[in-house]
Amino acid sequence: MPSDFTIQSTLHAGIIMDGNGRWAVARGRPRTAGHRAGAETVTRVVEAAPDLGIGVLTLFAFSSDNWRRSPEEVGSLMALMAEYMERETARSVENGVRVQAIGRRDRLDPGLREAIARTEAATAGGTRLWLRLAVDYSGRDAILRAARSLLDPSRESVEAALGPPVDLLIRTGGERRLSDFLLWECAYAELVFSRRMWPDFDAADLAGAVREFRGRERRFGAAPPEPVRAVAGWLD
Numbered sequence: 476m477p478s479d480f481t482i483q484s485t486l487h488a489g490i491i492m493d494g495n496g497r498w499a500v501a502r503g504r505p506r507t508a509g510h511r512a513g514a515e516t517v518t519r520v521v522e523a524a525p526d527l528g529i530g531v532l533t534l535f536a537f538s539s540d541n542w543r544r545s546p547e548e549v550g551s552l553m554a555l556m557a558e559y560m561e562r563e564t565a566r567s568v569e570n571g572v573r574v575q576a577i578g579r580r581d582r583l584d585p586g587l588r589e590a591i592a593r594t595e596a597a598t599a600g601g602t603r604l605w606l607r608l609a610v611d612y613s614g615r616d617a618i619l620r621a622a623r624s625l626l627d628p629s630r631e632s633v634e635a636a637l638g639p640p641v642d643l644l645i646r647t648g649g650e651r652r653l654s655d656f657l658l659w660e661c662a663y664a665e666l667v668f669s670r671r672m673w674p675d676f677d678a679a680d681l682a683g684a685v686r687e688f689r690g691r692e693r694r695f696g697a698a699p700p701e702p703v704r705a706v707a708g709w710l711d
């Protein structure tokens with residue numbers, strides 16, 4: 476967490492926003508229409524997150540492996556992200572949302588790079604929600620970069636270079652894999668998989684995932700407390 480960042484809530488949720496393409500194809504529309512609808516879901520989810528106790532939200536917008544998609548699809552995703560930055564900056568400032576991109580920037584087109592820089596600068600004072608958009612992002616590469624930047628890497632220094640640990644990891648679209656997203660940060664994340672395609676995901680779904688998270692017992696490798704062990708021990 477940046478040293479100057481005071482958040483009102485501490486839950487870090489990461490979301491793999493999957494299912495845009497299938498959502499569109501099921502409606503006889505091009506995959507790019509699914510991404511456009513998915514960008515609208517981003518706006519809804521960002522709006523809902525703080526009231527659910529989410530202080531940090533990391534969204535997987537474009538994986539470093541997504542460059543393998545058609546130039547048309549890649550172009551449309553890049554344009555949607557630039558559009559999002561332009562459209563949402565004023566609202567983010569108003570709502571106390573600090574927007575930051577994580578991932579490589581050197582392969583993004585200059586227009587998007589500049590849009591990101593403008594939004595980051597304009598929203599830097601936000602303390603209600605820290606929104607991290609993973610763009611040209613690979614968890615493995617992020618770990619490598621962090622380790623290479625440190626003389627004597629330790630758990631603490633790598634964590635400081637990468638960002639806060641994820642508490643709740645949500646993946647929509649019915650698949651159940653991490654796809655190179657926040658690999659280190661998800662070491663003890665609670666995983667929630669939703670069958671909902673991302674364009675259909677809404678505030679109620681997010682609230683449901685947070686509810687499920689709150690009902691989980693997080694032990695971080697420790698043994699359960701005595702009374703629980705006595706009752707449920709034979710189940711382990």
Ligand code: FPP
Binds near residue numbers: 513538552556673
């Ligand atoms: C995965 O669905 C989704 C993506 C690769 C892109 C996610 C992008 C957005 C939600 C919109 C742009 C982002 C912002 C921040 C404005 P998929 O296409 O792999 O779906 P499929 O598995 O059904 O094919």
